[in-house]
Amino acid sequence: MTAITLNSINKRFGPVHVLKDISLEFNKGEFVVLVGPSGCGKSTLLRMIAGLEPVSAGDMIFGDTRVNDLEPRDRDIAMVFQSYALYPHMDVERNLGFSLELRKRAAAEKKERTSHAAGILGLDKLLDRFPRALSGGQRQRVAMGRAIVRDPQIFLFDEPLSNLDAALRIEMRIEIAKLHRRLGTTMVYVTHDQVEAMTLADRIVVMNAGQVEQxxxxxxxxxxxxxxxxxxxxxxxxxxxxxxxxxxxxxPSALTNPSAQTYGIRPEHIKVTAPDKNAHLVGTIDVVERLGSDTIFYINHGADKPFVVRVPGIDRTAIGEKIGCQFQPEDLHLFDQDGQAISEHKNG
Known part of the structure; x- marks a missing residue:
């Protein structure tokens, strides 16, 4: 069952065409990540799904209902922002349940929903604390809990981990993944961090300059x-x-294609060899990053950008040494003059 359907969605701010004919379907219970560089339109698209930005053209459908003209409060969505936006004068328990308080829900229902959300997110022992006494990760959990309490059809996340340090981002990624598995609710998540996209998503929507690339x-x-x-x-x-x-x-000719203008190879798919005629590329090591689990070489091969090689474990090859690189046919990506992928290697 489809939870969200976007049919030829466009967004204009005056003469600026920000989103161009976006057509997508998000399935019920799916975790979809919108990813792309800053300014690509991903947050604008999320805000349009939430009803915070009007649609300039096209149809936005939740289930079988066209929602273009529905107010945010009528869309049965909950949104978690980059900013925690907690009420500083309220403790965690009241922050969690404040949306139910505004809706005049019974005290018993509010208590039940608040306790349920706190239990899911491990906030049980923090209910009497105020935001100033919480860490960044705990505050983000409260913001997520506030969304859970509403029990929406759709969760929307707008770069919720951007304000956290590296260790907390990893911790919160795990929490969000576990939350999705537990709730089974449709989630749409915006980030510019491709690691978040790769680790969280059922499907990824890659955006660039207001369009969907893949x-x-x-x-x-x-x-x-x-x-x-x-x-x-x-x-x-x-x-x-x-x-x-x-x-x-x-x-070698077996790896070439007459239509290919650019060859692509991922750093982890490269075998380091002797810098002889059997190597597919030869260069000199300019920089080494020894990470323990991996070693990354930045190789000067005469081009503007270095050629990057990632090998497992600790490699003690030194800066200034010349090395060779070899590629397997199945790991080589070919692109034509328009930058589009060539699906098959064809010996020219």
């Missing part, structure tokens, strides 16, 4: 990017791109 599961987008933009956006470190006429490139 939609798919995280592994499908990682393995089969539709174009240069998606290939370069998903993955950390990013995919390497090498021009077909790069003098450092030494591909």
């Amino acid at each position: 939609v798919g599961t995280p592994l499908d987008l990682y393995s089969n990017p539709a174009n240069l933009f998606v290939a370069g956006f998903l993955g950390s470190p990013k995919m390497n791109f090498v021009a077909y006429d790069d003098p450092a490139l030494n591909l």
Whole structure:
């Protein structure tokens, strides 16, 4: 069953065309992540789903109901923002249940829903604390709990982890994933962080300049990017791109294609070899990042950007050494002159 359908959604701010013919379907119970660089329109699209921004053209449908003209309070959604927006003079329990208080719900119902949300998020022992006595992660849990208390059809998240440090972001990603599994509610999540997208989503919508570049599961987008933009956006470190006429490139005919203008290879799919004629690319190590679990080499091969190689474990190859790189045919991505993926390798 479809929870949200977007038919040719457009958004204009005066003469500026921000969103251009967005057509998407989000299934009931699905976790969909809208991802893309700053300014691509992902937060604007989320705000339109919430009813906080009007639709300039197109149809927005929840289930079987067109909601273009419905107020946010009538859409049965709950939104978690980047800012926690907690009431500083209210303790956690009242912050959680305040939306029910405004709706004049019975005290017993408010108590039951508040306790349920607090239990899900591990806030049971913090109910009498005020926001100033909470950590950033605890405040974000309260913001999420406030949404759970409303028991909506759809949860909307607008970069909810951006204000947290790296360790807390990982912790909260786990909490959000567990929350989705427990509730089974449709969730639409906006982020510019591709790691959040890859780890949380059932499906990812990659956006760029107000348009949808590709939609798919995280592994499908990682393995089969539709174009240069998606290939370069998903993955950390990013995919390497090498021009077909790069003098450092030494591909055998079996790996070439006459239509390919750009070859792409992910850092983790590269085998380090001797810098001889059997190497597909040769360069000199400029920078080394030793992370313990992995070692990342940044190789100068004469182009504007370094060629990045990721190898497992600790590798003690030093800066200044020359190394070779080899690729497997199945790991090489080919793109035509328009930046679109070439689906098959064809020996020219």
